[in-house]
Amino acid sequence: MEEYREEELTLPAEPMLLHMGPSHPAMHGTVRCVVKLDGETVVGSDVQIGYLHRGFEKECEWGTWTQVFPYTDRLNYASPLLNNIGYALAVEKLLGLQVPARCQYIRVILGELARICDHSVCSAAMAMELGAFTVFLYLVKAREWIFDILEEVTGARVTHAFCRIGGLRWDLPENFADRVRSVLPKSLEAIHECEQLLLRNRIFMDRTMGVGTITPERALAWGWTGPCLRSTGVAYDVRKAHPYLVYEDLDFDIPVGSQGDNYDRFVCRLEEIRQSARIVMQALDKLPDGPIAVPDDTGILLPQKLETYTTIERTIQHFKIIMEGIQVPPGEVYSYSEAANGELGFYLVSNGSGKPWKCRVRPPCFANVQALSELTRGRLLPDIIPTFGSINMIGGECDR
Numbered sequence: 316m317e318e319y320r321e322e323e324l325t326l327p328a329e330p331m332l333l334h335m336g337p338s339h340p341a342m343h344g345t346v347r348c349v350v351k352l353d354g355e356t357v358v359g360s361d362v363q364i365g366y367l368h369r370g371f372e373k374e375c376e377w378g379t380w381t382q383v384f385p386y387t388d389r390l391n392y393a394s395p396l397l398n399n400i401g402y403a404l405a406v407e408k409l410l411g412l413q414v415p416a417r418c419q420y421i422r423v424i425l426g427e428l429a430r431i432c433d434h435s436v437c438s439a440a441m442a443m444e445l446g447a448f449t450v451f452l453y454l455v456k457a458r459e460w461i462f463d464i465l466e467e468v469t470g471a472r473v474t475h476a477f478c479r480i481g482g483l484r485w486d487l488p489e490n491f492a493d494r495v496r497s498v499l500p501k502s503l504e505a506i507h508e509c510e511q512l513l514l515r516n517r518i519f520m521d522r523t524m525g526v527g528t529i530t531p532e533r534a535l536a537w538g539w540t541g542p543c544l545r546s547t548g549v550a551y552d553v554r555k556a557h558p559y560l561v562y563e564d565l566d567f568d569i570p571v572g573s574q575g576d577n578y579d580r581f582v583c584r585l586e587e588i589r590q591s592a593r594i595v596m597q598a599l600d601k602l603p604d605g606p607i608a609v610p611d612d613t614g615i616l617l618p619q620k621l622e623t624y625t626t627i628e629r630t631i632q633h634f635k636i637i638m639e640g641i642q643v644p645p646g647e648v649y650s651y652s653e654a655a656n657g658e659l660g661f662y663l664v665s666n667g668s669g670k671p672w673k674c675r676v677r678p679p680c681f682a683n684v685q686a687l688s689e690l691t692r693g694r695l696l697p698d699i700i701p702t703f704g705s706i707n708m709i710g711g712e713c714d715r
Contacts, residue, residue: 330353333352334348336348346708347363347366349361372674376674382640391655393709397429401651401654409665422560424598430587430591457502479608522698529686541655543657545569657682
């Protein structure tokens with residue numbers, strides 16, 4: 316009987332390439348990962364960002380300064396109001412405008428409600444991708460209650476286009492404060508129920524604890540911000556580090572993790588929901604009376620309809636704003652705010668016309684998604700799913 320050496324019995328094998336995305340049933344969003352596998356172990360991966368091709372920055376250069384708002388809604392469609400606010404603050408900084416106190420408080424309230432919605436749907440998607448469908452339903456339910464309020468305020472359920480340069484589209488409805496005070500406790504109770512279902516669940520813990528870990532130094536090197544960075548223990552939050560609107564007058568904490576893994580990112584978002592609710596309740600108690608926008612005679616906002624129809628001065632003002640746009644002085648500015656995924660920055664350049672000469676956005680999750688290859692190297696193939704979900708990639712803002 317012929318004998319064979321052991322090395323002859325071992326079949327030669329090369330790493331297998333697996334394409335995940337850009338439309339994959341286990342990974343939401345338009346992104347593709349070309350994964351190199353040794354068995355089920357991830358040897359390396361090429362994360363290819365940018366299959367949406369929205370052309371956000373070029374679209375903004377063709378519209379007036381005010382017409383950019385609907386585009387910002389679609390950057391992060393899970394929390395559009397935070398994008399509205401960030402862009403409005405950037406143009407107002409370029410104009411040297413300070414909006415009235417009531418407008419600032421309303422922006423904070425609506426922005427934090429939007430943050431709760433964003434964190435809820437991100438946590439819901441991550442849980443569902445690990446099989447926790449009940450948690451998905453609970454968290455979406457918590458988000459829908461707040462969506463009802465935002466729809467009543469803005470007139471639109473998802474893409475609001477509610478902010479205006481120099482103010483807001485209109486004031487809050489009469490029953491707004493009562494609605495919020497009745498809904499927030501229900502939403503927080505749903506969050507608590509999800510924590511009871513998941514945080515000590517052995518399957519969830521095994522799939523998230525110690526998976527997708529990153530050190531604070533590497534997170535900062537990648538340009539991470541938001542809950543992803545704070546999960547590593549770095550307590551950086553634009554609302555605290557560089558306060559804007561009325562955040563310095565409100566009391567809230569910055570939740571931080573210690574391991575920088577999927578579990579910490581999940582828990583940080585749930586705790587940030589509580590802090591956002593805390594901010595909203597304080598802002599409602601301090602909400603002052605007064606105007607919700609700068610005066611009409613500044614030439615920034617459209618005049619009242621009655622004056623537009625009855626006075627020639629306001630008719631001309633209305634026509635010029637619609638046809639030519641707000642005349643923003645020449646200059647450039649960078650303005651940044653704390654969006655749901657981290658630091659959202661707008662770099663604007665004006666040549667003195669009614670349209671942006673340049674509108675460059677610094678989307679938070681673009682920097683976060685860049686590190687996906689590093690987070691998954693050496694892990695098993697199924698670990699890509701919760702790691703990708705914990706980063707919360709939003710195609711609209713991530714696409715370049």
